[in-house]
Amino acid sequence: MTTRDGFYLQNDNDLLQKGLRCAGAINPPTNVGGKRSRVYDVIVVGAGYSGLTACRDLCIAGFNVLLLEARDRIGGRTFTAEVDGHLYEMGGTWVHWNQPHTYREMSRYGLTELLLSHDKSVGVNYYTALLNGNRQIIDHEKAHAMTEKAFRKLCDVDGKLGREVMPLPHDPHFNPKVKAWEKMSVAQRLGQIRHDVTEDEITLLQARLSSIYGADMDKAGFFDVLRWWALGGYTMDGLYETGDEFKLPTGQSSFARCFFDEALKTQNLAYSFNTAAETIEDKGDRVIVNQHWEGKRLICTLPLNLLEHIRFEPPLSTAKMTAATRPGNINHGAKVHLEVQGDALRSWSSASFPVKRACSAFGDGTTARGTTHVVSFGVNKSFSTPEEDARDYVADCKRLHDMDVKKTIWHNWSTDPYSRGSWCMYPPNYSFEHLSALQERQGNILFANSDWAMGWRGYIDGAIERGGLAAKEVSEEVFSSKI
């Protein structure tokens, strides 16, 4: 099974391949053909984790569900590519037991065995910091201590490491005092702490923040950094342990398949892949997609940056449309995998700022062939062609450390018409103004996406949160109408 998504470059012969082997590709792509067999109880648009959760919950509860997906695969902004027997996560990757919706599902599907991304014990066991053009080699502990010092300063907005200003990270607006911080960009907040930290410390911090944000510091809202910090237990260790440490050994696409397969097994799931929603019309007694598919309710799980590109009838409310067009998700972060000759770089890590393309890279595993899997994060600014992406990245990573790159594997989420950005991060002054409008239903249409989750927004967890809630709301209504 292959998906059209993703790119694979063989670096020695510069051979580019579009599309990757992926367990999340669904073949045949439909079990209903083009025919409109019925008015479904519920149509779910989008087969990311939000849509999959909604489908599964509704199918188990006995409703007939139609799933429409533009891509040829499940998973949305997550998918696992298999290249020469090694698994690469092209989007959302890391999971943790403190992500309640995700872990509940992992536990339910028996997927609690975990792989560690970081192994600081072998080979080139150090940290490269390329700070303001100055390349330094330091040990992991020192890099950790430098970053942590600056990170603590950044997030200690109340003398209590953020606990007072954001006591409930899953209800981030709870304390009204947080509003002042929500108006601020990361750049502004950095300005406030600059005198308390060294130039190297703040530069290192900015490299790490760039990999969190995928945007320039003046475009990124400080609120989302504070949210992640609070979600990580108000510590940097917690933030990184929940954010980039534990992977699913069988990959995200296998996890996503658990939801899809369970829904399918109920015999209540109809689906059509390669089917992009263009128009969604709420006729009062039913919702019609592309003037063809009909359902009593519709759960729209499209990402924030897509909403303005779908024709809704009646149109989206002014509040929702304003939120959708600002834009809300400013993250154009990139993630590029490198297969590197030899096993030396397994314990290597790095950060770089200012960002040309890559802002961090680290050893993420060793393949069965003994080569090293290096993962690199950066920022898509130019939205360049695939080949340029890969060449830029490789050049940037080589500035960090000498390496013999055999393959480059990535997906460009910014130019992808079905995501138009990476994991969601808000600009300053966005959450208080727009979050509730994004969550609001409109008639028979519910909106469920991680981009407006309460807790782990921008994570897989937020997607499952939203999908589950939408399914529950719809269940109660459609069930009531049946009895």
Place this chain on the structure above:
Amino acid sequence: MTTRDGFYLQNDNDLLQKGLRCAGAINPPTNVGGKRSRVYDVIVVGAGYSGLTACRDLCIAGFNVLLLEARDRIGGRTFTAEVDGHLYEMGGTWVHWNQPHTYREMSRYGLTELLLSHDKSVGVNYYTALLNGNRQIIDHEKAHAMTEKAFRKLCDVDGKLGREVMPLPHDPHFNPKVKAWEKMSVAQRLGQIRHDVTEDEITLLQARLSSIYGADMDKAGFFDVLRWWALGGYTMDGLYETGDEFKLPTGQSSFARCFFDEALKTQNLAYSFNTAAETIEDKGDRVIVNQHWEGKRLICTLPLNLLEHIRFEPPLSTAKMTAATRPGNINHGAKVHLEVQGDALRSWSSASFPVKRACSAFGDGTTARGTTHVVSFGVNKSFSTPEEDARDYVADCKRLHDMDVKKTIWHNWSTDPYSRGSWCMYPPNYSFEHLSALQERQGNILFANSDWAMGWRGYIDGAIERGGLAAKEVSEEVFSSKI
């Protein structure tokens, strides 16, 4: 609605009342009468969170379920008593967003608003430490620092605060190195760190450990302390934030009702309260309870200390019986609520060691009448009569601080025939030997209880974990047999 469970003593006239007003009491107690109407798809024995989760999931999936419960209420080792308009949690109380199974359900039922137990800002805002008979008044920060220093020493078994020995707190046996620590009692581990901390620090720590364990230090396994520490993000702040900070404003019984009511709404739930399971016979094609109720499968959610008191036919496996009779849950912790005149003690906290009865007490809220709700933890050693319980507790709490106690409200989980102990804590050398035997199914009978959960064992979270897994396993089997 009232339950038979719990005691309420009016201290001024020494009037004792058995039974408390509780939203979890179910009336009428059955919707099937005594009649055996059918062979149910699944019988669930026990209406704690494990049983309720299993019932709800199975009912939603369309199976017909019979719930049998010995008590007159749902909730098992949790219930909320309403006394003069104030809510008191008699058992499991605190919840947190890092408890994945619990928080998934809280989010699903819209119960994410939370009450804080601790408010260190008003009235008698200090800490009383009664250490080796010596009563000291110290500030909260100092008490915190003293306890934390000793707690860190206790749990720093690897120079990495436990991260190496227990890297996956939801898979606590993962690193075989942990086995050496699992054989150890808390007393033995305290012996190892005694030279690194002061007498006051270690005594304060023992007071806190007593409230975690409800047992003497030589009976308690160190492994479970290490598990809680790891689950709390390897910090004491995390341990206490997840363990005794956030409460549900409407109470646990209301939360439990969400599960029960959702199951009921499917019209697939039959139930009979006041119905203690005495015999459970697996006949191969069906399971029969009390020679009367019949189901294709049975999910037994009775606590660990009850298993040996039910007659199973065929008998429990040797491995399970060995685990059940050791005993496995050594926790005879007590929790006693006091309504105290005036609002002064809201911010007061305390600890006491060696333990007579109470080992800690702290302000947990202010009633609408302006009196203070003080909660106290201790150890049931004598299993005395209810009146003696209350008098002992009041006397012990008054040794900690002068107070005018108006009411005392509690339940004795140790003498309760349906719990025979408090939240589960294992003795030394138990988990590696018995955990998997406790989890194992036997023919058509599955066993689901927080007492053998993988993650938050002894918490509500562990109950939901086990109940959900059992329901999923049974669903797949019974569904397959239907198509």
